[in-house]
Amino acid sequence: MLYYNVRPMPHDHSHDHAHHHGHVHSHGPATPHPAQPAPWSILRMTVTARLAAALAVSAALWAVVLVAMR
Numbered sequence: 205m206l207y208y209n210v211r212p213m214p215h216d217h218s219h220d221h222a223h224h225h226g227h228v229h230s231h232g233p234a235t236p237h238p239a240q241p242a243p244w245s246i247l248r249m250t251v252t253a254r255l256a257a258a259l260a261v262s263a264a265l266w267a268v269v270l271v272a273m274r
Contacts, residue, residue, distance in 0.1 A: 246254065
């Protein structure tokens with residue numbers, strides 16, 4: 205695992221001010237937002253659909269390579 209900038213950076217403003225965004229959050233940090241269903245997932249595709257998608261992506265990438273070589 206890579207860790208960039210592990211030390212806190214100094215800054216000159218306070219974090220204890222109230223945020224007003226026009227809506228109220230009724231949950232605390234211990235109760236996060238509920239999970240939302242993903243509209244699309246490769247894990248829900250059938251093996252045949254995955255192979256077809258892989259072939260389509262491969263063909264598109266080869267088309268880019270061939271056009272670039274002209």
